[in-house]
Amino acid sequence: MSHSRSAPTTDALVALLADRRRRTVVRHLAERPAESSLETLVETLSPANADPADERELRTALHHNHLPRLDEAGLVEYDAATHAVRYRPDDRAESLLRFLAEAFDD
Template sequence: MHHLIHHETVDKALEILADQYCRSTLLCFQEATEDALPIRDLATRVVPGERKNETVVRLHHSTLPRLADAGLIEYDSRSSTVRYHGDQDIEELLATLTDCFAGEEQFCEVGP
């Protein structure tokens, strides 16, 4: 039996998961013990290393609004806090993609 799937829902999910920053952000929250993080802490987890300020800007202007529009996170720009809401379908799809591309270094790592 086939499940009734709305094409817009599938397209939106795949569009979100096509972005390395979105994948990495979602994986950070799935692996975290907290469901809310300051954006600077999240940036350090998304891109470990020296690019923290650049990552904060990218998260603030691009990644977090996309994830918030999809209902996956809530971003309070005044307190610079990101709260993860998650979505079982997105999490399952991300887990499947992660398994499929387990040997691919760049699947969830954000490159220079």
């Protein structure tokens, strides 16, 4: 898992959370104090009765794109070897997520 990093700039945070999947990941992790996993996130983000090919695409996108970006920004710690994910609380990110949810029914 990653080491401590400086907080992302406001512009970087807005750009990072502009993606629906990343917003969902951060919301999911913020609601749970325990470590999560890549598989749990795939289950959370996949619609009911999802096609296995769609789940594979989602797993790949999370592993190679979304989780590394969130890790680099310091919002999560992602261990690519074990697929363990842990949220790193961030008041600014949570405020932005609340605003987006209220303003845009996100």
